[in-house]
Amino acid sequence: MTPTSGSVELLGSPIPERAGDALPRVGALVEGPAFHPYLSGRDNLLRLDAADRTTRSSTARRRVDEALDRVGLLAAAGKRYRAYSLGMCQRLAIAAALLTPKDLMVLDEPTNGLDPQGTREVRSLIASLADDGTTVLVSSHLLSEVEQVCTHIGVMHVGRLVAQGTAAELRGDRESEARIDTDQPAEAAAIMRELGLLDVHVVRSRAIGRLAGVAPEKVVSACVHRGLSVTGFAVDSPTLEDIFVSLTGEGFDVSG
Template identity: 70%
Template sequence: MTQPLERVQTSASERDLAIATRGLTKRFGARAAVDGIDLVVPRGSVYGFLGPNGSGKTTTIRMLLGLVRPSAGTSSLLGQPIPKGAQAVLPRVGSLVEGPAFHPYLSGRANLRRLDAADLAADPRTSRQRIDAALDRVGLLATAGKRYRAYSLGMRQRLAIAAALLMPRELLVLDEPTNGLDPQGTREVRHLVASLASDGTTVFVSSHLLSEVEQMCTHLGVMSDGRLVTQGSTFEVRGGAAPTARVLTDQPTVAARILSELGLNGVEAVPGGVRGTPDGVAPEKIVAALVEGGVGVKEFTVTSPSLEDLFVSLTGEGFDVSG
């Protein structure tokens, strides 16, 4: 597995990074929840922060936002050191940390009003219109007057996203933003993230569900057991794993010989055929060689390994398994 880390770090100075950490570590007692991670999140990226439950994603996010003090290492947001510069930089950062949390007996709108009142950087004169705009953006405007306790989990999640959007942000840190949303809501969040990203906002989104972030991320980082096992652009992370060519045929021995002769690596039998790693050999050449060799090709596919497979190989477990 390639580690694109060095390349990114040398090409981008800290100022161009929305988030940068070095050796960031948090120990709870003897256990290291986060173990020396070096995050590199370029400005303008949509960074998928992946990992099984319990792999240290939320603890990392809490450290990034100054809620938890790191045991070792440093971190910076938008070029400001954390926690020292937190007060200066956090007004430009919207966040959703470990699920929504609001006062149950206040309405959705009253809850947002309270958060806006707490923000010294927020102009009280534009409070009402900013709150309405945020509510509108997440589709809660119609139910904004209801008490929070009457909200469904999906509505609560939307309200939390609205809170992150009360002010124009340069960076959004969204911890499991689609938790509890139905497929429709998940899609809306994906669209929202895409539209924010197209405005130039950097989005750092954590998830234990690969499928929901795979489609929207330009960059990926994968956590496993407190360590960052890989990170880089989605392309780089994917490129780390070689594609596989698979031939379904009734003459597997002949097919295997031809593939080996062509220079494919790791040729082996699979049920109903053979497979190998093309390693630069063009697929059309393989097919031509097979047909020339008199192999009856029933099916021929070249697939990059799915990210799912990749992550299972990186994290050593399924994505819904707690670490």
């Protein structure tokens, strides 16, 4: 693959010219795990470690076992890879990326195929990696996952980066919605309009409006002062899914 224009720099090294300098500091999970089915998990990692010229073979066994331990796979290290479940395969792939300390981890769908406990463990693993000073880049379609794990988010659409920033920045001007459950929704809607909420509307016994900078507690106290019986109040922030869809559009079409 050759670029039509521009250049790429990774950890300070131009790519692909000096890829050999940068790549040892990058751990990656690319398109799911891939290992030799007839070798054990440990042997697969030893093989990968032997391929790495920057590591010392005398410490290989210890580092392999540490990496396996970190992903909770030490008990199954001697099993052939073919006997592993999808979640175990995924863990082994993460262990392979952990064999040496890394500055950057690129994890493609790291929780794919993991059970809820496994998902939680990966989440805490990512957090501990980040605490050690490693930059972790997660690519995922599971937006709730992304929301829980990530400090910065980039949205890709048809091969282009359409938005990038912290989670708060991405939300940007997409304001939160306030909704009030009451037996007099029309009155509640009137109060909301007075306070300056936008797009106020009534859905059955519920009044909904965009906050537009109004403090949510003011809405509640105003309603209560006017003698409305408020049975429920909530502020809905736009989910990442809402933001994603608003950036990339709806629909199932694959753009070639």
